Amino acid sequence: MIILDEDSSLSGVPDLAWDYKLGNRSALEWVLDQYKEKKPKDPTIAKLFNTYRFADYKEQVIELLMRVCTVSVSTMEIIRQMESVS
Secondary structure (H helix, E strand, O other): OEEOOOOOEEOOOOHHHHHOEEOOEEHHHHHHHHHOOOOOOOHHHHHHHOOOOHHHHHHHHHHHHHHHHHHHHHHHHHHHHHHHHO
16 A cells, blocks of 8 residues: 555555566655655745645656556566566
């Protein structure tokens, strides 16, 4: 299960989707990290430039996570088929 915020979560994510890695993290972890809401530490920067709110992009992030999950599972299935042949 992926918990997006206090109101939203995604269930039914196959374990295989977490196995597809980009470097040392799964593709799903990478997306979640890139789109999480971050608060700048400097108060001036936070006041003047912090306009990103996860809630404004939640639907797009859910769509992206669904696509990345599909690609991750398909890729891992292909990799496992290739490993079984060789």
